[in-house]
Amino acid sequence: MTVRILLSLLFLWSSLLLSAQQNLSFEDWAIDSQGIEQPLGWQTNNLYVPLISVNKSSLASEGQYSVHLSSNAFPPEGRAPGHLYTSFSLNQALQGLSFDLQVDSLRDGAYIELNIQAYQQGQLVYADTVQFNRLQTNWSRRYINIPPQTMDSFRLEFIAKTFQTGLGYEGYASCYIDDIRLSQASSIRSFVENTxxxxxxxxxxxxxxxxxxxxxxxxxxxxxxxxxxxxxxxxxxxxxxxxxxxxxxxxxxxxxxxxxxxxxxxx
CATH class of the missing domain: 2.60.40 (Immunoglobulin-like)
Structure with a gap:
């Protein structure tokens, strides 16, 4: 019993540490050199006001904040896709990814896209793309299964996707994302799955x-x-x-x- 409790605590601690390092719940933000508030641990295509695709939101599924991702340009050029992405090293293979999503606006064929990429020694070993093309006015928990795969780094990218034309862009997409969780292989996880x-x-x-x-x-x-x-x-x-x-x-x-x-x- 003592061993199981210890394994549980170690797994919980490693999960909390990973979450804090990657800011997977979007609780940590900082002002950059352009005066734009950005989520720590993430990169965006925010340029300058009003060309901002990523904003801090108090509309959270857990904690105080979530991230608001949207198409980011303005007429006459149209709305360019908004990008939010991060990469990090792993010491254990991932087996799943879950997050809370609320899609509040989709116009003219636009949609939300999630791109997942995993690498081992610089080589791409796994990739997946998931599209969300329906409005969800309430928070919805989404789970992405990841096949067992040896990997040492991982990349996540959320895109508020629009379409480029000869005159600019068409469409507009907007969503909120919160509470991203990565399920990693571990001794305590193996114990639970076996039962x-x-x-x-x-x-x-x-x-x-x-x-x-x-x-x-x-x-x-x-x-x-x-x-x-x-x-x-x-x-x-x-x-x-x-x-x-x-x-x-x-x-x-x-x-x-x-x-x-x-x-x-x-x-």
Whole structure:
């Protein structure tokens, strides 16, 4: 029991340290040489007022602040894409990425884009692009599964995407992002995943979680593209999946220590 508690504390401490270094909850901001407030640990395409795509917002899903990302130019040139990105070194492979998203404005075909890139010794070993093209007037938790892969550095980029034309840009996109969490492989994570199971496999109308009594979790179901499909009450062990289309989904147990996932096959 003492070993498990120690592993839990070490994992929680490493997660908090990574979050603080990368400012993944956007609590830390500073004024740059142009007089623009920027999120620490992140780069933007902010140039000068009014060409600003990244702003601090008090509309937060947790903590005091979130980041507001939007297309950043003004007529007659149109709205150029807004960029928010960061890169950092890793000492363990990632297995998932989750964040809170609220999309408040999309016009003329614009959308929000997330680009993920992982590198090992300077070589690209994993890349993924996810588009969010629907309005979400409330906070929505998004989860991106990352296949097991050896990596030593990682890059995230959020874009408020518009379209370039011969006369400038068309479209406008605006969103809020908060509480980014990176699930890393660790001894405590392996312990939890080994005890997380469910039946039947494949499933049709209902599934039951097994060996989760020691966890404090929120069960959620996502598409393999990261779209939240369904959620259930906290610590629910009997999950109704009636009405789901046949196919593969990602069953996620969201806990204070990270998100733990397994593939759910529905027939």
């Amino acid at each position: 997380f199971s469910f039946y039947p496999r494949p499933a049709q109308d209902r599934i039951w979680l097994k060996e989760v009594e020691q966890l404090d979790f929120e069960p959620r179901l996502y598409s393999l593209q990261g779209q939240l499909i369904r959620s259930w009450s906290k610590n629910s062990q009997e999950l109704d999946i009636l009405g789901l289309a046949a196919g593969q989904y990602l069953l996620v147990l969201q806990t204070a220590k990270g998100a733990y996932s397994q593939i759910l096959q529905v027939h």
